[in-house]
Amino acid sequence: MSGPQQGHRGSGVGREFFRVTLEDLAEAMETRQSEYGNPDEPLKFKIYRGRPRRPLTVRTPREPIPVDTFDGTALSTLLRYGYGISRQEFDTNGTWPYHRMVASARCLFGVQLYVCLPDGVYHYDAPHHALVLLREGDHRELLLRTTGTATGTGTGDAPPEAVFVLSGLFAKTAYIYRDYAYRLCTQEAGLLTGNLDLVARSMGLTVHVHHQFLDEPVHRLLGLDPDEEPALLVLPLHLGAAGAGRVRVGATAGELAAGLDPIAPTVLPGGLKVAQACPTLTEVNRASLRTDTTAFAIAEPVPPARSAAPPLPRPPHAAPELPLAAVLRSRDSGPGIFRPVPARIDGNELWARLAETRNGVVSDAVPAGAPVPLEIYLTVGDLTGIPAGAYRLDHATGALHPVRTAAEAQGTDAVAAIERVTIPGPVFRHMSAVVHLVGDRDWAFDTFGDRGYRVINQEAGLLAHRICVAAAAQGLSGRIVNAYHAEGVRKALGLTEQRHTPVFQILLARTGPGGRVIVPVEPEAVDH
Template identity: 35%
Template sequence: MTAIEGRDGHTASPGARYWHRSLHDYAAMTAGAPRGREGGPAEPARFTRFGALPRYPLPAPVGELAPLTVTAPDATFHSALLHYSCGVLRTEFGPTARWPYHRATPSARCFAPVETYLWTPGHEGLPAGVYAYDPAHHTLVLVRAGDHRAFLSAALGADLDDAVGALLLSTVFWRTAFRYGDYAYRLCAQETGLVAGNVMMVADALGMQAHLHHQFLDGPLERLVGAPGPQESVAAVLPFYSRRDSGHRPVLRSEAAYTGEALAALLGAAHGRPAPPTTGIDALAELTGMDAAARLTDTASFSRLPAGPAPARRTDDAGARTPDLAHCLRLRTSGSPAFNPARQPVPLDGIRRVLGPLFDPWPSDAVPDGAAPPVTAHLWAVNVSGLADGVHRVAPDGLHRLGSAAPLRARDIGMEAANINYRAVAAVVFLSAPRAVAQEVFGDRAFRVLHHEAGAVAQRLCVRSAAEGLAARIHNGYAARTLSGVLELPPGHEPLFQIALGVPGPDERYLMPVTRLSTTAQRPGHPGGPTAAAPTRNEVHTA
């Protein structure tokens, strides 16, 4: 019996039950999934269609990410932010190609369920409003005109007076659920965290600071962007601000309290969006029930996790901003469909550079200002030169070996991913979070809050791995109870991510860039000229 399971086998709430089912009973949970196949007639469209809504093409994204010499976001900033955060970076061809469109973040089978909306107060050539980002055409689509700053502030229960824009991330569940059924809620929560973490890194590289908001009034924001529930659900919001010389801007809570019903009444319907296609989402009771249980209806219920240990202050350069972030994002790889890296050791210094900045704080409404994310990490070293094989706890002062010195096999740790060759990996990183405390603080929204926070950490790890020439494969195939024991997790903590690292090996796929990159800033509507980018074989094998 798990800590969240009652004696009669039932759990106290949809959230608590979903925690148990998705981590400890996922095989049975996925057994009854639709099991749709990529490329088959049942596969949903991977890009949203917006009909005749007004479109504003973006200029070609810059080839390198560096602070732009502008005082406020413009078309060049929006182009770079959206392309490198959630755009399509390359397409896949070849005899074994199955996942055609590749983003800057990992995505289960490249289904990419996360949609992105931009709120902007406007600039030359772009009226104030809320826009959907169309990654297939690198274009903004106007879904609701007007400033809406006060509305967004009220829905977030936050002071956004000095915000220069915001990204709203939503989830189109059926893109993933047509294959994975109810289990897709977990995959979508993980991917939202990956995208949110990427947004923060890209914004930082462009000279802005993004805040991660998990708590907001769901109904009003979905009305704002025209997201049709239960097909699509707003999952996270990231306002961004000009960087301050005096330090970071904290998340500022609003003193006023708002209700979702009152706010939603202030907006009319979003006109012009085509009706979404009919799907089987209504038949997935666990997924839709979990999404409904996690919704918030008043800002007075917003909360924070208790303060944890103060973030460690490093004296080395491991936490420095990722060099040449755009290049690292283009190289980021999840490996071939069957993760079979080259069997060669990875130096310990490289692993330390990957792990060093994982827990640097970012502004989040889930934790006190300046606190590190509520995530812990462990490393299973398999082939790391200079480090003993075995499981190590990742701590600010280094790696601490757990358990005996006896060699460990994948099944000893609870690894169950049949498409990962654990004998060839260099190491595996596990990310865990305090499920019990978060459930008490956030209720049934805790599941997505912790998966978002852990996902942001996971994206940092994936990008830093690319900088070291490593593939990073995220996979949920593990026995959570067995793994928790090996990691010596305290009661109430759960392992949320397994990330295998290794030197990528060759396969038969071609990965081709889909967007020409500009080496200089472009004016709105004026794309950059041709570049030397050419199709590459066996350079990046990413999912």
């Protein structure tokens, strides 16, 4: 495999930050600020003033449907269901009012979405469902070249229909979480990628996920300050299976950035400057930047874990077809206090959906046909059809492998073990299940160097969104919880090596409203 520019292991700051943010919650959160009355709080949304605007149609299909051409309606549909505003919730102090189709820590939504089309480069203004023009001209091929690829001549391939870029506007999250915002923003970038891929695929589009790209030309193209709002992912979109004919090309950041006139970064109101307030975040982010495509890593397959106990072989039936739009609108993280209510949930249907979470994703972190570098562990509390206990999901076969002895796997002891290593807050009584995404830390940093921090969190976020959607299809809330003791989770799941790290913990249960008043934001839907 080819390592990143500082060598396979990078400078080490990403690996150390990973240790702190996953293994030492007290240190990771010691600079956390109150979210109430915080003078550094930025605007709820990033708004550009004085730039041309392109309204998007408010008439969108009731479900994303396959398209033959990527026209204005298709773009509007993808953005509406991909990252649009889904509802407002009025709860304690009104601090978390706006909700989108993806989860975000405290609904801060630090991740921004930029859209590169044949006629220009835009920022997606979600509250107004519009595009704001940043730069005229077709820069899709430039963005491809930043990923070390180009449209192949003579292959019959066309340029991508669009290229999306996701960035992390750190101040929106760091005003509360300071350095820890890097974990939250990279997680959220993965969550959003997972949703854009789901919606795009339902429309007959293919998303190519690029964690590796040359940062400087992307930042210059979009007018981003690399310390305050770096690009995190580049996502070319093709109709159907197009894009397979792209070829590898070499390029440097300097040569691609040289022909671009600078755009002044937009400064949000608020007192927080991330580069001064968050020194560790800034150091890790800077260490992850790349300047030459020839140094991009090529990921090697990660061997799957083995289990001695006989597995539950595969889901006994396929999951029903997913009504994606309705599920995305109903998906939620539960009320402020996550309090499950008794419910009879079909475990086999959930199992079948979990087994499909990785299907069809095209990512530069996972070679075609290779095992996924993140594994799903399912701790079952109260599901019909699956005995209580802890299991590892085999991505290749769909089998559930028990990861503890038969005696330990009975009753609700497995869920109680997770409760004991979770910071008090959520209620675990009547919990349907808990999902952990376990990543190979050494794989991430040995392969991608300091950029491995982004890669492992973003890949995990992609899967986490799929899991939350799978749960929402059965009326379950999916609460992502970072407040757990990683070593305790390892023991609860029978993991014996430090390299295997629980990157996400997701609580799944049916919950009540919890005092919330929910107001849906419905687009003007049309039948198809």
